[in-house]
Amino acid sequence: MDLRFPDEAEAWRAEVRSFLAANLPADWRGLGALDRDEAEIFSNAWRRTLAEHRMIGVTWPVEYGGRGLTKLHQVVLAQEFALAGAPIYRIADTTNIKMLGNTLLAWGTEEQKARYMPGIVSGDATWVQGYSEPEAGSDLAGLKLRAERDGDDWVLNGQKIWTSRGMDGTGVFTLARTDPNASKHRGISFILCELPNPGIEVRPIRTLTGDDEFCEVFYTDARVPVANTIGPIDEGWKVANSLLGLERGEEAATNPIFFRAELDRIVQLARDVGRADDPVIRDRLAWCHTKVEIMRILGYRILTQVLRDGRIGPEASISKLYWSEYHQVATELAIDLLGAQAMVREGRKPFKHFRADEPGAANSTNSWIDVLLMNARSGTVYAGTSQVQRNIIAENILDLPKEPRLERP
Amino acid sequence: MRNDTRTTLDPDMIDMLRSSLRHVLTDESTRPLADRLADLGWKEVVDTDPATALRTLFEIKGDTLSGADALGPSLASKYSELTGASSASVSIGRPGHLTLVDGSGAENEVSVDEATWAALQAHGRWLVACELVGIGRHVIASAVEYTKDRVQYGKPIGVFQALQHRLASAHAMVVGAGHLITEAGLDGDPWTATVAKCMAGQTAEFACTQAQQCYGAIGFTFEHEFPAYLRRTYTLDRMFGDWRTLEHEIGSRLQATRLVPRIGSL
Numbered sequence: 001m002d003l004r005f006p007d008e009a010e011a012w013r014a015e016v017r018s019f020l021a022a023n024l025p026a027d028w029r030g031l032g033a034l035d036r037d038e039a040e041i042f043s044n045a046w047r048r049t050l051a052e053h054r055m056i057g058v059t060w061p062v063e064y065g066g067r068g069l070t071k072l073h074q075v076v077l078a079q080e081f082a083l084a085g086a087p088i089y090r091i092a093d094t095t096n097i098k099m100l101g102n103t104l105l106a107w108g109t110e111e112q113k114a115r116y117m118p119g120i121v122s123g124d125a126t127w128v129q130g131y132s133e134p135e136a137g138s139d140l141a142g143l144k145l146r147a148e149r150d151g152d153d154w155v156l157n158g159q160k161i162w163t164s165r166g167m168d169g170t171g172v173f174t175l176a177r178t179d180p181n182a183s184k185h186r187g188i189s190f191i192l193c194e195l196p197n198p199g200i201e202v203r204p205i206r207t208l209t210g211d212d213e214f215c216e217v218f219y220t221d222a223r224v225p226v227a228n229t230i231g232p233i234d235e236g237w238k239v240a241n242s243l244l245g246l247e248r249g250e251e252a253a254t255n256p257i258f259f260r261a262e263l264d265r266i267v268q269l270a271r272d273v274g275r276a277d278d279p280v281i282r283d284r285l286a287w288c289h290t291k292v293e294i295m296r297i298l299g300y301r302i303l304t305q306v307l308r309d310g311r312i313g314p315e316a317s318i319s320k321l322y323w324s325e326y327h328q329v330a331t332e333l334a335i336d337l338l339g340a341q342a343m344v345r346e347g348r349k350p351f352k353h354f355r356a357d358e359p360g361a362a363n364s365t366n367s368w369i370d371v372l373l374m375n376a377r378s379g380t381v382y383a384g385t386s387q388v389q390r391n392i393i394a395e396n397i398l399d400l401p402k403e404p405r406l407e408r409p
Numbered sequence: 410m411r412n413d414t415r416t417t418l419d420p421d422m423i424d425m426l427r428s429s430l431r432h433v434l435t436d437e438s439t440r441p442l443a444d445r446l447a448d449l450g451w452k453e454v455v456d457t458d459p460a461t462a463l464r465t466l467f468e469i470k471g472d473t474l475s476g477a478d479a480l481g482p483s484l485a486s487k488y489s490e491l492t493g494a495s496s497a498s499v500s501i502g503r504p505g506h507l508t509l510v511d512g513s514g515a516e517n518e519v520s521v522d523e524a525t526w527a528a529l530q531a532h533g534r535w536l537v538a539c540e541l542v543g544i545g546r547h548v549i550a551s552a553v554e555y556t557k558d559r560v561q562y563g564k565p566i567g568v569f570q571a572l573q574h575r576l577a578s579a580h581a582m583v584v585g586a587g588h589l590i591t592e593a594g595l596d597g598d599p600w601t602a603t604v605a606k607c608m609a610g611q612t613a614e615f616a617c618t619q620a621q622q623c624y625g626a627i628g629f630t631f632e633h634e635f636p637a638y639l640r641r642t643y644t645l646d647r648m649f650g651d652w653r654t655l656e657h658e659i660g661s662r663l664q665a666t667r668l669v670p671r672i673g674s675l
Contacts, residue, residue, distance in 0.1 A: 137625050139561035162626050208629050208636030280657050328618075335643065336653055343644045373639065374629060377618070381625050387571040403569075 003300055005076065012073050016055075016080040023049055030085030030360025032367075035348060039358070043090050047123045056089060056121050057101055064105065064113060065121035072307050075253045082257040085359030091351055092126045092165045098250075099243055100127040100173050103190070107231035107239050116192070119170070128169035130160040130193070130217055131240070137162075138388055140175075141184045141237060145219060147176035147191060152226055154178070154191060156199065156219040164353075166202045166215025171195050174219075179234050190236035192228040199223060209374045213353050252303050255323050255355070256296035259330070262356035263288050266330060269337045269363045284333050291326045298322060314396035317389040324379035324386065327355070331372040338365055345369060354379070418458045423465065426454060430466055434475035442477040443497075455486075460594030464539045468590075471543025471613075471645075474637055480536055481510065487532045491525050501526070501533055501649070531599030534649045538602070538609035539590045541645050545583040545609070545616035548638050552576055552620035566623070575619040579612075586612040592673035600662075600670045603655055610652030613642045 005013070031039050050056050051065070059074045060066025067073075081088045089097055101120045104113055119125030136143040145158030156176055163172065171194045179187030193200060199222025204212035231239035267285060270276045298319055306312050335342045347364020350357040353374050357367045380386040394400045418426065433445045446466075455462045463483060470479055481498030488499045488507070498510040502518065505526050509517045521529075553576055556567035566572055586608045593605040617639045621628040628635045646652055663669060 132626070135560070137561060138566075142561065142563075206631045208631060208639070210631075214626070214630065280653065336651055340647045342647060343640065373636070373643075377621060377639075378626075378629050380622060381629070385622070385625065387569065387622075390571065 005072070009072050009076050012069070013076050013080060016077050019053060019055065020080065020084045020086055023053070024084065024086055028085070030358060031087055032085075032348070032350070032358030032361025034360075036351065039351060043087060044123075046087060047090050047093070050089065051122050056123075057097060060101070060105055060117075060121075064117040071310075075250055075303060075307075078250050078254045079257065082254045082359075085261070087358075090123065090126075092128070092168050093123070095129045095164065095173075096120055096123075096125065096127045099129060100192075102243055103173070103230060103239060106242055107190075111227070112192075112230065125170045126165070126168050127171045127173055127192075128163050128166050128215075130163055130172040130174035132162040133159060134161050138385055141188070143175055143177060143188065145174065145176045146180070147178050147189060147224075149178070149226065150223075153223045154189075154226055154229075156191070156193070156222040156224060158219050160217040160219075161205075161214070163202070163215040163217050164213060166217060167204055167212055169195055169202065172200070172202075172217055173230070174217075175236050175240055178236075182234060185237045187234050188236040188240075189233050190230045190239040191224055192230060193219075193222065193224045194228075197222050197224070207353070207374060209349070209353075209370045211349075211353065211374075213374075252299035252306070252319060255319075256292060256299050258356045258359075259292050259295060259323065259326070261359055263292055263330065265361070265363060266334050266337070269334060272363060273337050273339065275337060281333075281337070284329075288326070288330050288333065291322070291329075295319075295322055295326065314392050317384070317392040318397075320384065321386055321389045321393075323355075324376075327376040327379050328372075331368065331376040334363075334368045335372050338363075338368060341365065343369060350375070354382070418454070418461050423461065426462070426465055427469065430469045431473060434466075434470055434477055435473050442479055443482050445477075460591075460597075463536060464590055464594045467536050467539035468543035468546070471540035471545075471641075472547040474544075474547075474634070474641060480533065483536055484529055484533055485509075487529055488525075491528060492521075499529070501530055527599060530649055531602040534599075534606035535590065535593045535602040537645050537648050538586070538593065538606040541606075541609035541613040541642065542583065542586050542590050544638050544642055544645075545579070545586065545613040548613075548616050548620040548635065549576060549579050549583060551635070552623045556623050572623050575622060579616040579619040582608075582612040582615055589672070596673060598670070601672050603650075604659060604672060606649060607652045607655035607659060610642075610646035610655070614646060614652070617642050 031042065034042055054065065054067050055077070057064070057066040058069045058077055059071055060068070062068050078088055097120060101117070104116055104120070108116070116125065120127065131140060131143075133143050133145060145156065145160060147154040147156045154176070156174065158176070160172070160174065163169070166172070171192060174191045174193050175188055176191050177187055178189040181187070195202070199220050201218045201220075203216045203218070205214045205216060207213045263285075266288070270281050270285060275281045302312060302315055302319055305315065342365055345366050347362060347366045349366045350361060350370050352358055355375060357371050357375075361367045391403065395402050429449050433442070433449060436445070438445060451462070466479060469475075470477065478498070481500060484499040484501065485496045488509075489495050494509075496509040497512045500508045500510075502508055505520055505523065507519050507521055507526070507529065509519055511517070553567070556572050556576070557565050559566050586605070589601070589605040589608050593601040621635060621639065624633065624635055627633045630636070650658065
């Protein structure tokens with residue numbers, strides 16, 4: 001493992017730093033230091049600044065608004081932004097840029113790219129994800145939402161659920177079953193459904209933190225052009241799965257930065273509440289510290305692998321288990337430090353419903369209640385539960401026999 | 410085995426009591442809980458077997474997630490038993506301080522001696538421990554039902570050992586904590602109450618986190634009853650010392666006294 005970055009990456013790092021210095025407000029302390037209204041205004045303006053300066057999708061070709069740089073450059077950018085506490089895009093852009101933008105570039109036709117990439121880059125479009133269904137969660141390939149062909153259109157019927165930020169969506173990229181006779185992982189297609197569509201209705205689900213984060217999406221004879229299929233018809237499973245490498249590589253580099261910043265907040269909290277000398281608290285803080293350090297090293301290993309091989313192996317499951325289980329312990333510590341009043345809500349609620357609160361967030365009960373109950377507790381469920389990750393480690397790393405009772409065609 | 414002469418409720422009585430309490434704690438009535446309990450002949454039940462009566466009340470309160478205020482009036486009864494002073498509700502403040510609430514809702518902070526305060530805190534710990542055990546038992550039972558119904562990969566997810574083991578571990582803890590709250594009720598010893606509260610807090614938190622992992626995404630929404638149990642658990646665990654703080658308190662006392670107090674008749 002070589003922890004040094006190549007020279008060209010360091011030159012780019014300097015460029016990113018000077019961009020941040022020139023464009024962030026002089027008194028910038030992170031999105032979390034702004035109240036929710038200010039943060040919303042800042043995020044939208046910042047998103048436009050990033051698009052104007054081609055800081056969105058730097059690995060994308062120049063003709064699609066990017067800079068044609070390497071994945072390593074993207075990782076350096078993500079690192080520098082994380083260190084500066086600056087968002088790399090709006091929260092809703094996770095599915096928009098990371099997922100759909102990259103998928104389109106990998107699988108889209110020239111027409112599709114020309115039609116959809118500009119909106120994704122500018123932020124005028126916000127694509128949300130239509131993957132999970134009420135009966136297809138961990139078993140995503142068991143999805144049933146049906147797309148039947150009628151001339152040049154697909155006619156979609158069925159339901160999606162857990163669509164994050166669905167209410168903000170200008171379109172849903174939808175996994176639909178286009179061949180019900182094929183085996184489970186085949187016969188699925190990846191279809192772009194623009195909104196509004198008279199056959200598609202998005203309804204919010206209230207989360208336990210009281211936010212409209214998740215949505216249900218109902219499709220009733222929704223017509224969508226067959227031309228909106230990304231990648232080959234019936235091969236949507238492959239299309240959807242091709243993304244993980246890039247996403248996980250970037251995460252491996254930025255997670256340790258966010259979790260380090262969060263742990264710094266917890267250490268500060270321990271001082272603030274006068275428990276920095278408490279041996280039990282110190283013990284728990286030290287435990288957290290070692291885990292964040294391991295995450296950092298693990299992150300570099302995964303990064304090295306992604307950059308070298310262009311993809312990531314089952315080691316991603318180790319990383320996912322690591323941070324998600326760590327985060328529950330760390331946030332419980334924060335709640336314990338807040339003491340008897342911990343569950344009495346006060347202060348700013350986080351925007352982000354995954355990982356740590358925004359950089360600069362104060363140690364308020366609202367910050368920690370939401371981060372514990374939603375962000376941290378859901379970490380072992382979303383993007384493959386801990387049980388699924390352990391199965392992957394057991395079967396693909398330890399080479400143990402597959403669970404006998406699973407029907408896996 | 411225990412060999413004493415205390416009067417106890419027989420099993421049939423306890424079953425009846427359970428179903429009546431369940432009714433009282435979940436009805437829509439806005440009448441004070443004390444009045445609704447009085448309709449049941451609660452005083453007689455408590456006089457017969459206070460440990461079973463109160464434990465059952467708080468376990469069912471946890472199970473049903475009832476918002477009825479049972480703690481304040483129960484502490485008031487205890488306070489009256491200890492000092493003869495009457496009040497409608499008592500809440501425990503910093504060491505040596507209580508807040509008494511009279512029938513009209515007027516609050517009055519009073520200072521009490523250390524022993525009285527400690528006895529009330531221990532009583533509060535025990536009652537909250539009972540409620541936490543009720544929560545733990547409920548969320549595990551619900552998660553068991555859910556994993557039997559929820560189908561993924563063509564099977565109910567309950568067939569997966571990854572989930573079975575989680576629920577089994579949580580169940581074992583709930584059973585253990587259940588025995589501790591029973592003992593704490595019988596021996597009335599503050600030490601047992603503290604151990605029971607520590608174990609009950611840890612158990613309810615563990616049971617909730619295991620159950621939530623079985624529920625998946627639905628467990629993060631208000632469509633489901635679960636989040637309310639999770640939040641209640643975090644709130645209750647923080648009353649009279651969260652379980653990690655109590656663990657520390659217990660450990661410190663063991664070290665200081667070099668004595669391991671006996672719990673129950675074991």
